[in-house]
Amino acid sequence: xxxxxxxxLMFLGDVEDQLAAKTxxxxxxxxxxxxxxxxxxxxxVADLGIEDxxxxxxxxxxxKTMVVGIVNSGGFLPDHWISVIVDALDAGMDVASxxxxxxxxxxxxxAAAERNGRALFDVRHPSRNLxxxxxxxxxxxxxxxxxxxxxxxxxxxxxxxxxxMRDRGMKADFxxxxxxxxxxxxxxxxxxxxxxDFISGAVEELSPENDPDHWDIIEGxxxxxxxxxxxxxxxxxxxxxADALVLCHEPTRTHMRGLPHQPLPDLKxxxxxxxxSARLTNKNAKFVGVAINTSALKEDERQAYLAxxxxxxxxxxxxxxxxxxxxxxxxxx
Amino acid sequence: xxxxxxxxLMFLGDVEDQLAAKTxxxxxxxxxxxxxxxxxxxxxVADLGIEDxxxxxxxxxxxKTMVVGIVNSGGFLPDHWISVIVDALDAGMDVASxxxxxxxxxxxxxAAAERNGRALFDVRHPSRNLxxxxxxxxxxxxxxxxxxxxxxxxxxxxxxxxxxMRDRGMKADFxxxxxxxxxxxxxxxxxxxxxxDFISGAVEELSPENDPDHWDIIEGxxxxxxxxxxxxxxxxxxxxxADALVLCHEPTRTHMRGLPHQPLPDLKxxxxxxxxSARLTNKNAKFVGVAINTSALKEDERQAYLAxxxxxxxxxxxxxxxxxxxxxxxxxx
Numbered sequence: 001x002x003x004x005x006x007x008x009l010m011f012l013g014d015v016e017d018q019l020a021a022k023t024x025x026x027x028x029x030x031x032x033x034x035x036x037x038x039x040x041x042x043x044x045v046a047d048l049g050i051e052d053x054x055x056x057x058x059x060x061x062x063x064k065t066m067v068v069g070i071v072n073s074g075g076f077l078p079d080h081w082i083s084v085i086v087d088a089l090d091a092g093m094d095v096a097s098x099x100x101x102x103x104x105x106x107x108x109x110x111a112a113a114e115r116n117g118r119a120l121f122d123v124r125h126p127s128r129n130l131x132x133x134x135x136x137x138x139x140x141x142x143x144x145x146x147x148x149x150x151x152x153x154x155x156x157x158x159x160x161x162x163x164x165m166r167d168r169g170m171k172a173d174f175x176x177x178x179x180x181x182x183x184x185x186x187x188x189x190x191x192x193x194x195x196x197d198f199i200s201g202a203v204e205e206l207s208p209e210n211d212p213d214h215w216d217i218i219e220g221x222x223x224x225x226x227x228x229x230x231x232x233x234x235x236x237x238x239x240x241x242a243d244a245l246v247l248c249h250e251p252t253r254t255h256m257r258g259l260p261h262q263p264l265p266d267l268k269x270x271x272x273x274x275x276x277s278a279r280l281t282n283k284n285a286k287f288v289g290v291a292i293n294t295s296a297l298k299e300d301e302r303q304a305y306l307a308x309x310x311x312x313x314x315x316x317x318x319x320x321x322x323x324x325x326x327x328x329x330x331x332x333x
Numbered sequence: 334x335x336x337x338x339x340x341x342l343m344f345l346g347d348v349e350d351q352l353a354a355k356t357x358x359x360x361x362x363x364x365x366x367x368x369x370x371x372x373x374x375x376x377x378v379a380d381l382g383i384e385d386x387x388x389x390x391x392x393x394x395x396x397k398t399m400v401v402g403i404v405n406s407g408g409f410l411p412d413h414w415i416s417v418i419v420d421a422l423d424a425g426m427d428v429a430s431x432x433x434x435x436x437x438x439x440x441x442x443x444a445a446a447e448r449n450g451r452a453l454f455d456v457r458h459p460s461r462n463l464x465x466x467x468x469x470x471x472x473x474x475x476x477x478x479x480x481x482x483x484x485x486x487x488x489x490x491x492x493x494x495x496x497x498m499r500d501r502g503m504k505a506d507f508x509x510x511x512x513x514x515x516x517x518x519x520x521x522x523x524x525x526x527x528x529x530d531f532i533s534g535a536v537e538e539l540s541p542e543n544d545p546d547h548w549d550i551i552e553g554x555x556x557x558x559x560x561x562x563x564x565x566x567x568x569x570x571x572x573x574x575a576d577a578l579v580l581c582h583e584p585t586r587t588h589m590r591g592l593p594h595q596p597l598p599d600l601k602x603x604x605x606x607x608x609x610s611a612r613l614t615n616k617n618a619k620f621v622g623v624a625i626n627t628s629a630l631k632e633d634e635r636q637a638y639l640a641x642x643x644x645x646x647x648x649x650x651x652x653x654x655x656x657x658x659x660x661x662x663x664x665x666x
Contacts (some may be wrong), residue, residue, distance in 0.1 A: 135560030235564025
């Protein structure tokens, strides 16, 4: 995928709740300087807390890409959004979407993009030809966030590590493997959407050879312990050839996401299997820290929990949202 | 995928060596009664050792499907094969192909299929909509062949186990996950070609709930230790929810297939990781035997090697091609 051009005009359509704008909110949280305004249709309930803008105002303010950062059930594009997307293309913006339905599959949108020489980005659909993974060592350092489950903060953790490294003047690039991450990075590969044969190859492409002191901070997906998605997680782990792993966990989760019958692994078991698997392509792989999403814990519970994890695992344990990731980055030295 | 109708007329085109007909040869080996004849073009070097037949003769002998069981570099369909495929459709046969290029993407072939109401099967391309895996236990028994590497005899082993079980009057069905297997079973899913999110879900679909005493004998793919394809192997393992695992190995292999830098795992290490992973979706998973491809060993080496493996692992070790799989099936009781 070529890189999406920013700034972004954030299109929210007329979605009926804030959760539908979760992707858009993630982009605003991590790249506020790229998100110059939001475009809402009548009836829209979601709000990103940024300036409302028409397409014309977006153009005047320099918007290069209109982002459809919406998750709706079915992933389809409502008919009454089409004319707005066509207007954005006619006004000179590219359009990027995280919906399952491809923008280019809508004839009016395809025609408008061609007529105006604009690009369409469907971030859920990998567009480049991928090789199979090779497992050949490559220069540069890589850190991968892995999880006990899906949706435990792997993207957040990776972005927080990138930020901490950049604040210290280190060379670091977040490498996105999911749709929200791709909007935030401007590029990436939706790893769960590639053909199974190319999972590890896609990650090798995404985090290529680099300077010896450069860190790729790779967004993890799923969990080796999730029966639906573990294949994706393993291919990602092998392709990443991670030098450093960060374990992500949400301590109040009672079962694997979406599977009420499936228990969560304990942290040590999860680390062991990840480490055994990671060492297939990088013998020096090791865990450097633990990232806990403590949002559901009270302050005293939270401190006690982090202290317990640090003691049990002998690794720095932080909530990246509340504590940052400095102890983890310190531990890389 | 709906089931392909047999008997098959085996189309060999004008391929330049016997290896290009490996898929076709596998079908003839395992389903000789389905393969009523072969159709070769001028210059064809491969031969299946069955009767040569024209399309008209194939029809007269009852052929229902013409099978393009050829592997050529690039997986494309040579232009001069198109008219033969069109002729087969016009004569009333379906056509099935294992090439990367889809039959239906060739306008003349698509038109001929429509005109005659015939079906086109592209076995490399999963055609059904797949769910994500759930990991919910389902009735029936399942056996999965896993390997130290790719191409170590997993399909052969699974087919030999199916045959042994059926010979004993047991309920058993081979479940195909690769193209040759799909031609042999008449149905199946090319598991390395599904979108990564659906690997385990595809295998759950392929081996659904069944009678308590029914065995699905599932064809494995790749290896948990192959850096290119381990994600596929893990999803397959989770989706299979195997009660019984058979380890497949080729003892003279010096490195993982296609990757000169990558060593093979030893058998015990390979079994341990497979077992740990399998138990995520079936706590009772266990190894019931070892299948060794001994074709590169001398007779005395072969016997000594099998005896050594039996002793070290405490499991029956056989070469399915030479010894059959009776000791493995005995061990299921």
